[in-house]
Amino acid sequence: MNGNPEWLPPLVLLADYDGEWEHFLEAVYGFFRQDFVTSRPQWNGTPVGIKRSPVEQGKEAGFWHLITEGRTEADRLPDIRRCERIRWPKPIIEEREAGRVKCWRNRRGRDKRVVIALGDFSYVVILAPRKGYILLWTAYCIEDEHRRTKLRKEYEQAPKC
Numbered sequence: 001m002n003g004n005p006e007w008l009p010p011l012v013l014l015a016d017y018d019g020e021w022e023h024f025l026e027a028v029y030g031f032f033r034q035d036f037v038t039s040r041p042q043w044n045g046t047p048v049g050i051k052r053s054p055v056e057q058g059k060e061a062g063f064w065h066l067i068t069e070g071r072t073e074a075d076r077l078p079d080i081r082r083c084e085r086i087r088w089p090k091p092i093i094e095e096r097e098a099g100r101v102k103c104w105r106n107r108r109g110r111d112k113r114v115v116i117a118l119g120d121f122s123y124v125v126i127l128a129p130r131k132g133y134i135l136l137w138t139a140y141c142i143e144d145e146h147r148r149t150k151l152r153k154e155y156e157q158a159p160k161c
Helices: 021-038 061-067 080-084 089-098 145-157
Strands: 046-049 101-108 111-118 123-130 133-141
Touching (some): 021 089, 080 133, 089 133, 101 145
Parallel strands (some): 046 133
Antiparallel strands (some): 123 133
């Protein structure tokens, strides 16, 4: 990544929790709850919701999807980069109004999605429109320049938000 925009919160680092995964995970979950359960952001005047079930280890499915990666739900594993950036999705969703992020609509199969990316396409937040709300689907880093270029082209050709 080319440096973090100054308007984003600082990373949540495992080292700040003495390298203890369980303490780190609880802190990451606390930030998630603060941003998406206790207070909910709005996107374009629509409340942002999370996938609540199944609940595993006392944590909502939307949380696990946000901090893990993998092709199938059963095989997803925690990704430290996703965990470190747990405080980013909410301000990125809210920043769309200020114009410092790229926002477009796309389709994955039959599913309609909203993609919000940092200006350099190094991090994206994916939302899924639902009736009466919009679902926080996932968020992740894009480290490979080829994938960033592909996203940039998709953005250039897609309907904007």
